[in-house]
Amino acid sequence: MELRQLEYFVAVAEEANFTRAAERVYISQSGVSAQIRQLEHELGAVLLDRSGRRCTVTAAGAAALRHARDALASVNALRQAVDDVNGLIxxxxxxxxxxxxxxxxxxxxxxxxxxxxxxxxxxxxxxxxxxxxxxxxxxxxxxxxxxxxxxxxxxxxxxxxxSDRLVAVVSNDHPLAGRPRTFLADIAAFPLVCLPTGTGVRAVFDQACSAVGIEPTITLQASAPGAITDLAARGLGVAILSESMAATRHDGVTVLPVDDILSPALxxxxxxxxxxxxxxxxxxxxxxxxxxxxxxxxxxxxxxxxxxxxxx
Missing domain, CATH: 3.40.190.10 (Periplasmic binding protein-like II)
Incomplete structure (x- = not known):
C-alpha cells in the first residue's frame, strides 16, 4: 500500500469522477485507475462502484475512506513538523x-x-x-x-x-518652573511645543485635554524630543514629552509632572x-x-x- 494510492482513492471518492480526480492529482486517468485497482487488490475489497455515471464508494470504500484521510492528514502533519525545523535552519x-x-x-x-x-x-x-x-x-x-x-x-x-507618564518641560525662568508639579489648565495657559499628531505622546496629551474640555494652543511642533526640549529651553513654549524622553537633563529646563494626565505611555x-x-x-x-x-x-x-x- 502506497500513500499515492490513498491520495488517488480519496480524490476519486470526493470528486465522484475519475477524470476530475486525475486532474486534481495531476496524473492520467488510467494511472489513477491502475493505482486504485492495485489498492483494492491488496485490501481484497472493491472500494469504488464504477457502474453508474457517478463513481460512488462501496460499503468497504466508506469504511476505508476515513482511515485514508487520517493517514494523509498524519503525513501532512509530519511534513509540517519537518518544515518547521527546516524553517528554523x-x-x-x-x-x-x-x-x-x-x-x-x-x-x-x-x-x-x-x-x-x-x-x-x-x-x-x-x-x-x-x-x-x-x-x-x-x-x-x-x-x-x-x-x-x-x-x-x-x-x-x-x-x-x-509604562511612561507624560511631563511638562519648561525653561528655568518660566513662570511654572518654581512649582513642584502642574496641571493641564496651568500649561494650557501658555504656548505649547509638542510632537506631531499621530505620535504616541501627542495622542495621550490630546486625549487628556479633550477629557477635561481644554483646547491647548500648540504653536510649535517637532518630531525629535531633543528639539522639543531645546525649544522649551529657549522660552518658546511649554514642551510635552514622556518622562523617559525628558530623563536626559538639559541645563536650561525644569521637568514638571502633570498631575491630571492619568494615562501613561507604553x-x-x-x-x-x-x-x-x-x-x-x-x-x-x-x-x-x-x-x-x-x-x-x-x-x-x-x-x-x-x-x-x-x-x-
Whole structure:
C-alpha cells in the first residue's frame, strides 16, 4: 500500500469522477485507475462502484475512506513538523522598531535567537509606529516595537514593555518652573511645543485635554524630543514629552509632572500569530529576555515619541 494510492482513492471518492480526480492529482486517468485497482487488490475489497455515471464508494470504500484521510492528514502533519525545523535552519525574520529607540532586552532577544538559529537571517529596520503596525498586520514585518496613543493595535499579539507618564518641560525662568508639579489648565495657559499628531505622546496629551474640555494652543511642533526640549529651553513654549524622553537633563529646563494626565505611555512589542516557526522562536526569546530584565525602564533609551503607546 502506497500513500499515492490513498491520495488517488480519496480524490476519486470526493470528486465522484475519475477524470476530475486525475486532474486534481495531476496524473492520467488510467494511472489513477491502475493505482486504485492495485489498492483494492491488496485490501481484497472493491472500494469504488464504477457502474453508474457517478463513481460512488462501496460499503468497504466508506469504511476505508476515513482511515485514508487520517493517514494523509498524519503525513501532512509530519511534513509540517519537518518544515518547521527546516524553517528554523534556513529562513528570514523581519523586525521593525521605532526610530532612534534603543531597548537592550530586544537586542538581547535577537542575539540569543541568532545564537540558537544562526541560519535564520535577521533584518532590522526603523520606521514610525503607525507604519510598523501596518507592516506587521500585512506580513511585511514579523515583529515590531511600537507605540500608539490609544489602546494596543487590534489584530496583533502584544507584549507591553514600559509604562511612561507624560511631563511638562519648561525653561528655568518660566513662570511654572518654581512649582513642584502642574496641571493641564496651568500649561494650557501658555504656548505649547509638542510632537506631531499621530505620535504616541501627542495622542495621550490630546486625549487628556479633550477629557477635561481644554483646547491647548500648540504653536510649535517637532518630531525629535531633543528639539522639543531645546525649544522649551529657549522660552518658546511649554514642551510635552514622556518622562523617559525628558530623563536626559538639559541645563536650561525644569521637568514638571502633570498631575491630571492619568494615562501613561507604553512601549509595546507586537507580532501577528502565524505559521512562521522562526517568529514563534523569536517571541519565546523575547519573552525570556524581557522577563529576565530586572528593571526594563533602565534599558530603554528613547529619542523619538513613536517609542511609546497608551495603556489600554
Amino acid at each position: 534556513r529562513g528570514r525574520i523581519v523586525v521593525g522598531m521605532v526610530t532612534a529607540c534603543t531597548v537592550a532586552p530586544l537586542f538581547d532577544a535577537l542575539a540569543s535567537f541568532h545564537t540558537a538559529h544562526p541560519g535564520v537571517e535577521i533584518t532590522l529596520f526603523e520606521d514610525s509606529s503607525d507604519r510598523l503596525v501596518e507592516s506587521v498586520r500585512t506580513g511585511m514585518a514579523d515583529m515590531a516595537l511600537v507605540g500608539t496613543g490609544s489602546a494596543p493595535p487590534k489584530g496583533v499579539e502584544t507584549l507591553p514593555i514600559i 512601549l509595546t512589542l507586537i507580532w501577528k500569530t502565524g505559521k512562521n516557526p522562526a517568529l514563534r522562536e523569536l517571541v519565546r526569546h523575547s519573552h525570556a529576555a524581557f522577563e529576565s530584565s530586572p528593571e526594563p525602564t533602565q534599558h530603554v533609551h528613547v529619542e523619538d515619541d513613536r517609542d511609546v503607546t497608551h495603556v489600554a
